[in-house]
Amino acid sequence: MRSLIRSQLRLGLVFAGGFCVATVLFVAAIVLVPGLDAQFVAGVPVSWLLLAFGLYPLAITVGVLYARAAARNEARFRQLAEDDA
Structure with missing residues (x-):
């Protein structure tokens, strides 16, 4: 049982760390390219669109991959437990 808990913890930390790194990269790209706030698509700043269509699909993908x-x-x-029994 402890091996399962350790395995799940390690898996969760890897996925959470990867998601955090990707989120920081998205935000850094938006901060480092200030022209994105000046450009609009359908009345919405491009930086918001990057967050909306970049981070949300990433979060859903990470969640699905983690669950699998x-x-x-x-x-x-x-x-393994059945084989031991």
Whole structure:
């Protein structure tokens, strides 16, 4: 059981760290390119569009990938537990 908990913790930390790095890169790109706030598409600043269509799909993708990886970890653990029994 401890190995499953450690595995899930490690998986969660890796995914959370990756998401944080990607979020910081998005925000840094917006801060470092100030012209994005001056340009508009359909009345919305381009920087907002980058956040909306960049970060939200990223968050959903990370969540789906994490859920699949966590389920795979649990299935492997369950298989190991059944083999030991």
